Amino acid sequence: MTAVFSHGRLRLYLLKLLDDGPKHGYELIRLLEERFLGHYAPSAGTIYPRLQRLEVEELVTHTAAGGRKVYEITEAGRGELRQRADELATLEADISASVEDLAALAGEIRTEVRGSARDLKRELREATRQTRQGRWAPPPPTVRSHGNGSGTRPADSSLHAEFDERLAAFTVEVGALVRAGRLSDNQLRTAIRLLDGALDGLRRLLR
Numbered sequence: 001m002t003a004v005f006s007h008g009r010l011r012l013y014l015l016k017l018l019d020d021g022p023k024h025g026y027e028l029i030r031l032l033e034e035r036f037l038g039h040y041a042p043s044a045g046t047i048y049p050r051l052q053r054l055e056v057e058e059l060v061t062h063t064a065a066g067g068r069k070v071y072e073i074t075e076a077g078r079g080e081l082r083q084r085a086d087e088l089a090t091l092e093a094d095i096s097a098s099v100e101d102l103a104a105l106a107g108e109i110r111t112e113v114r115g116s117a118r119d120l121k122r123e124l125r126e127a128t129r130q131t132r133q134g135r136w137a138p139p140p141p142t143v144r145s146h147g148n149g150s151g152t153r154p155a156d157s158s159l160h161a162e163f164d165e166r167l168a169a170f171t172v173e174v175g176a177l178v179r180a181g182r183l184s185d186n187q188l189r190t191a192i193r194l195l196d197g198a199l200d201g202l203r204r205l206l207r
Contacts (some may be wrong), residue, residue: 004098009091010042011050015081016088018060018073025051025069036099 005013012096015025017031025047044107051071054060059077062069092140 004094009087010046011054012081012084012088013091013095014047014050014054015059015073015077017042018071019078019081022063022072024065024071028071035095039099078139 013032014028017028023031025044028047028051029042029044051060051062051069054071054077055062056075056078059080060071060073062071065068
């Protein structure tokens with residue numbers, strides 16, 4: 001759960017959302033995700049226990065509709081909102097600040113991913129160029145002959161063409177994933193680690 005909702009503040013915000021009209025749990029999760037511009041979405045395990053607690057406190061009630069529980073604020077719940085109006089206003093301001101911080105962090109991560117992708121593309125282009133110029137090639141694998149004795153033979157030259165194709169396809173796909181801009185923060189962090197690992201592996205291979 002995001003820090004802005006610590007100390008029972010999510011409970012208060014759920015009352016605020018229900019004050020706008022009855023909603024089922026999934027709607028509340030979606031509204032919270034929209035409020036945070038997609039940078040945060042609470043889990044069902046976060047929302048439903050709090051709704052149940054609000055019911056116990058008689059601040060909300062629920063009815064069954066279409067196989068779902070639809071929650072509605074009670075007069076007691078509205079009374080709590082009125083009593084805590086100043087706290088709710090502070091919470092709204094904190095949420096706005098949190099959204100700005102999360103958006104800035106996501107932007108920094110996307111920039112870092114793009115930079116890592118550009119570095120990887122440069123490494124791949126350089127590896128391809130050196131391969132085509134004959135300045136670098138992987139050591140030929142040892143292949144045992146099928147005759148009476150044993151011996152070695154170089155790898156099939158078609159492997160070099162396949163290598164070039166794989167490099168080009170990888171570069172194109174990485175670029176497409178980055179340009180799509182649909183990665184979550186966790187996915188972006190994982191992508192950065194993967195790119196760093198790929199770069200380190202290529203550098204060791206090309207030494």
